[in-house]
Amino acid sequence: xxxxxxxxxxxxxxxxxxxxxxxxxxxxxxxxxxxxxxxxxxxxxxxxxxxxxxxxxxxxxxxxxxxxxxxxxxxxxxxxxxxxxxxxxxxxxxxxxxxxxxxxxxxxxxxxxxxxxxxxxxxxxxx
Numbered sequence: 584x585x586x587x588x589x590x591x592x593x594x595x596x597x598x599x600x601x602x603x604x605x606x607x608x609x610x611x612x613x614x615x616x617x618x619x620x621x622x623x624x625x626x627x628x629x630x631x632x633x634x635x636x637x638x639x640x641x642x643x644x645x646x647x648x649x650x651x652x653x654x655x656x657x658x659x660x661x662x663x664x665x666x667x668x669x670x671x672x673x674x675x676x677x678x679x680x681x682x683x684x685x686x687x688x689x690x691x692x693x694x695x696x697x698x699x700x701x702x703x704x705x706x707x708x709x710x
Contacts, residue, residue: 594685597679597680597681597684598677598678598679598680599677600641600675600676600677602673602675603693604671604673606647606669606671608667608669609700610665610667612665616655616663616665617655617656617657617658617663618655618656618657619653619654619655619656619665619699620653620654620655620656620660621653621654622651622652622653622654622697622699623652623653623654623662624651624652625649625650625651625652625695625697626649626650627647627648627649627650627692627695628647628648628692629645629646629647629690629691629692630645630646630647630648630690631643631644631645631688631689631690632644632645632646633645634686634688635686636680636681636682636683636684636685636686637680637682638680638681638682639676639677639678639679639680640674640675640676640677640680641674641675641677641680641686641688642672642673642674642675643672643673643674643675643686643688644670644671644672644673645670645671645690646668646669646670646671647668647669647671647692648666648667648668649666649667649668649669649695650664650665650666651664651665651666651667651697652664653665
């Protein structure tokens, strides 16, 4: 007679939550780069670096990286590029969540805006 043992595990979704945050920061164009005359294009992505489940809440941290393609003020208006990132940390309330639970988190960009404050300073606002 042989005893056969099988481990059965089951995953289930205990809750979902969604939140939106706004990230604002000012970036100064390095002296090695030409001043900004006009924005041509921009792109960005959210990178989740860490998640932690707690009782009734989840902590998420990461960064939003962006690139800005712009027309330079000098050098005959040739295009140039500037890159940067904004760190974030957010706590999201979730009913039914317990410490040690497995989390899945995705992020995306809904709205990006750049304002030229001065030739060397860009205000970045992301939602």
